[in-house]
Amino acid sequence: MDVEALVKAITVEVLKQIGGGDEASRVLIIGDRSCPKCQAAEKRLGKGNTFLYPDEDPGPNEPVRRIVPYLSIRHMADMAAGRAEGPLMELAFRALLAGQTVEVVEFEYKRHADTAPEGLMRLFEGQEAALAGYGLVAMDVTKRDTVRIRKPLVTDADVAEAGQRGAKELRLPADAQVTPLAVESAKELGITLSRG
Known part of the structure; x- marks a missing residue:
């Protein structure tokens, strides 16, 4: 058996074992x-x-x-x-x-x-x-235009997570506090913050 065939056979076997093979x-x-x-x-x-x-x-x-x-x-x-x-x-x-x-x-x-x-x-x-x-x-399989957050304090991390999910609007409780950094992040990502 030549070296090239041996390397190919070993590579295929290793890929199968780690789950990245042809299966x-x-x-x-x-x-x-x-x-x-x-x-x-x-x-x-x-x-x-x-x-x-x-x-x-x-x-x-x-x-x-x-x-x-x-x-x-x-x-x-x-x-x-x-x-x-x-x-x-x-x-x-x-x-x-x-x-x-x-x-x-x-x-x-x-x-x-x-x-x-x-x-x-x-x-x-x-x-x-x-x-x-x-x-x-x-398992996040859908992108939503509107994401609803039900937290009393909304941070830039919440806005970033909504942006990763494809949101264009973030609906907040009427009494929610929003950090200035969250407002800035929303503007950068093109996300509208709405209450109610």
Whole structure:
């Protein structure tokens, strides 16, 4: 075997082992194969992936991306309290306990962001933050023109984060305090700050 062929064979093997080879990346969708939200998640993630479902679960220590297509208000509250109801949420918890990150495509409570009372939204945002501490994080797949912030103090970091998400408008609570640096950052990024 010549040196060039040997180098090529070693390179291919190393790339396979680190996950960058010819194989498509593997994605475990924690949901029912027939669920429309799971099918929508497959479309959103694209064709360059191999999709697995719970019946094909490779185990908590395998290098796969784990996705929950939709997290209901009930499941979010249960998981934030450390409870897993049903086999799908148990699967998500097993992955979290093994130190794996689990991504959520859509949180149900965010559908009601424009109509829900401030206190209720803060409760749900707190639960989402608790879940993020466990390793269950939001998968940001959409860009929004308007981002709503529900914090009493808005900083330049909040404005920069909204800019990264593609926002053109930042909606703030009527009583929110805005730092001068946040106002300056908003002007630089072309983001309109509006209250109410």
